[in-house]
Amino acid sequence: MNYTAVWAIYSSEMVRFFRTIAQSFISPVISTSLYFVVFGAAIGSRIDQVEGVSYGAFIVPGLIMLSVMTQALSNASFGIYFPKFIGTVYELLSAPISFFEIVLGFVGAAATKALFIGVVILVTASLFVDVPITHPWAMVLFLVLTCVSFSLFGFIIGVWAGNFEQLQLIPLLVVTPLVFLGGSFYSISMLPAIWQKITLFNPVVYLISGFRWSFFGTADVPVGLSLLAIFGFTSLCMVIIWWIFKTGWRIRA
Amino acid sequence: MIVDIKDVRKTYKGGFEALKGVTLGIKEGEILALLGPNGAGKTTLISTICGITNPSSGSVTVGGHDVVKDYRPARSMIGLVPQEINLEPFNKVIDVVTYSRGLFGKKANPAKIEEILKQLSLWDKKDARVMMLSGGMKRRVLIAKALSHEPRVLFLDEPTAGVDVELRKDMWDVVAKLKEQGVTIILTTHYIEEAEAIADRVGVINGGELLLVEEKAALMQRLGQKTLQVDLQAPVESVPESLAGYELELAEDGHALRYHYDTTGESTGITRLLGDISAAGLQLKDLQTEQSSLEDIFVGLVKEDAA
Numbered sequence: 001m002n003y004t005a006v007w008a009i010y011s012s013e014m015v016r017f018f019r020t021i022a023q024s025f026i027s028p029v030i031s032t033s034l035y036f037v038v039f040g041a042a043i044g045s046r047i048d049q050v051e052g053v054s055y056g057a058f059i060v061p062g063l064i065m066l067s068v069m070t071q072a073l074s075n076a077s078f079g080i081y082f083p084k085f086i087g088t089v090y091e092l093l094s095a096p097i098s099f100f101e102i103v104l105g106f107v108g109a110a111a112t113k114a115l116f117i118g119v120v121i122l123v124t125a126s127l128f129v130d131v132p133i134t135h136p137w138a139m140v141l142f143l144v145l146t147c148v149s150f151s152l153f154g155f156i157i158g159v160w161a162g163n164f165e166q167l168q169l170i171p172l173l174v175v176t177p178l179v180f181l182g183g184s185f186y187s188i189s190m191l192p193a194i195w196q197k198i199t200l201f202n203p204v205v206y207l208i209s210g211f212r213w214s215f216f217g218t219a220d221v222p223v224g225l226s227l228l229a230i231f232g233f234t235s236l237c238m239v240i241i242w243w244i245f246k247t248g249w250r251i252r253a
Numbered sequence: 254m255i256v257d258i259k260d261v262r263k264t265y266k267g268g269f270e271a272l273k274g275v276t277l278g279i280k281e282g283e284i285l286a287l288l289g290p291n292g293a294g295k296t297t298l299i300s301t302i303c304g305i306t307n308p309s310s311g312s313v314t315v316g317g318h319d320v321v322k323d324y325r326p327a328r329s330m331i332g333l334v335p336q337e338i339n340l341e342p343f344n345k346v347i348d349v350v351t352y353s354r355g356l357f358g359k360k361a362n363p364a365k366i367e368e369i370l371k372q373l374s375l376w377d378k379k380d381a382r383v384m385m386l387s388g389g390m391k392r393r394v395l396i397a398k399a400l401s402h403e404p405r406v407l408f409l410d411e412p413t414a415g416v417d418v419e420l421r422k423d424m425w426d427v428v429a430k431l432k433e434q435g436v437t438i439i440l441t442t443h444y445i446e447e448a449e450a451i452a453d454r455v456g457v458i459n460g461g462e463l464l465l466v467e468e469k470a471a472l473m474q475r476l477g478q479k480t481l482q483v484d485l486q487a488p489v490e491s492v493p494e495s496l497a498g499y500e501l502e503l504a505e506d507g508h509a510l511r512y513h514y515d516t517t518g519e520s521t522g523i524t525r526l527l528g529d530i531s532a533a534g535l536q537l538k539d540l541q542t543e544q545s546s547l548e549d550i551f552v553g554l555v556k557e558d559a560a
Binding site: 004093094095248 | 265303306307324326328329331333335337339342354357360
């Protein structure tokens with residue numbers, strides 16, 4: 001194991017993050033505040049409570065998930081796509097490091113950034129509303145696994161993407177709708193019966209439901225299913241990355 | 254042999270055969286120039302040794318380590334300067350060079366990095382962002398990155414493509430210094446004067462095949478055609494008939510005759526030619542001979558290959 005190399009990749013990715021610390025820090029704070037103004041104050045004042053939780057508090061787990069998923073995706077996909085784009089990927093390929101170590105460096109950094117942003121949003125949100133955390137360890141587990149799995153997913157997108165449009169394609173066309181329709185801002189029980197069934201095909205529902213359970217102790221789907229979903233998704237990404245490693249797909253000719 | 258290439262073939266997806274069975278041994282401490290036109294397979298060969306592409310068949314060892322099965326020790330020994338200027342534009346020079354050392358698993362060593370940057374006249378630019386540098390400076394940064402982990406074998410892929418004459422000379426000096434330090438250097442080029450100026454051995458590659466590898470001097474001697482130019486006192490309108498057998502060329506508006514001969518032949522025919530010239534009544538003014546350059550040799554080889 002070439003830890004020095006993993007650290008070199010990880011720290012150089014983190015340097016990029018800290019170089020733009022203002023953007024990294026301020027943008028989630030502002031967007032969270034905006035969500036609270038719009039959903040919490042303007043709309044939320046007309047919704048009393050959802051499953052015994054004030055609407056303002058109810059949307060906090062969904063908000064964190066929304067940002068964490070999109071940030072992990074964009075950071076990880078950009079992290080590996082950028083060297084491909086500017087050509088510095090030659091160095092990764094010719095260095096005495098395994099593909100696993102490359103993944104560890106890039107995905108580790110992307111997951112760290114996403115985790116940081118998730119925590120920033122949680123802190124910002126708790127300035128607006130009272131956010132109880134019933135199962136703190138489960139909360140941390142769900143948060144970390146989501147950061148890691150979506151960073152792995154982002155890494156795959158970054159390897160696959162042949163241009164900047166493709167880099168944006170999956171996050172914009174697939175992930176954002178799934179997250180919005182995954183119960184970030186509502187409980188599935190608020191939907192008409194037919195949509196309650198259809199929405200169960202959306203994998204993000206399981207992640208948000210489980211994460212919300214760790215806060216309020218109530219969930220749309222059983223927590224076990226949520227855990228299964230997050231572990232399943234993480235494993236799937238790992239298998240795909242292992243396959244990329246075996247075949248050198250879009251990386252090594 | 255520090256680098257041993259055995260029957261390496263590379264067929265890309267789509268069927269293009271970039272390397273058609275290349276076998277080559279590179280000796281420790283030498284400078285080997287791989288000469289060939291664009292698309293000859295030079296970069297593919299280097300990429301295969303360095304791990305950027307996998308060979309379709311055949312094997313490469315560096316320092317006795319197979320570059321595919323035993324890639325960690327093999328790649329640790331190699332530094333690669335790519336043809337394109339591929340650099341992280343927003344980072345500082347010292348950071349990109351330090352990063353490379355880390356990537357190769359070497360413990361941080363600021364003194365070593367300083368030494369390398371100084372050697373390449375980059376030390377005063379260490380805090381500049383890469384995008385602020387000139388093209389030539391960027392190329393030096395690429396070399397600094399390749400040297401950052403103290404490789405024993407250095408690959409320079411077209412190090413002086415698109416570089417001005419002065420910088421090219423500087424680059425040659427850098428290469429000469431590295432050779433003194435015992436680094437084995439393999440460079441690709443399509444500038445013949447570059448191979449002629451710095452290489453110990455020259456390999457000529459074309460169409461994915463290594464046509465020959467030889468000591469530079471021996472190569473030039475073996476294939477060395479020489480030209481004798483005889484300057485005349487008074488110009489002639491045509492080559493006298495008595496000299497028809499020599500296949501002479503008229504040059505400089507009839508003021509000179511040019512004679513091509515092979516130094517490796519049993520007799521060069523010069524003595525007889527000079528006798529015949531004076532017998533034809535022509536007055537000699539001066540004589541000069543010139544060695545054919547690697548360029549002539551190269552053009553000859555590539556043409557032969559195409560025929």
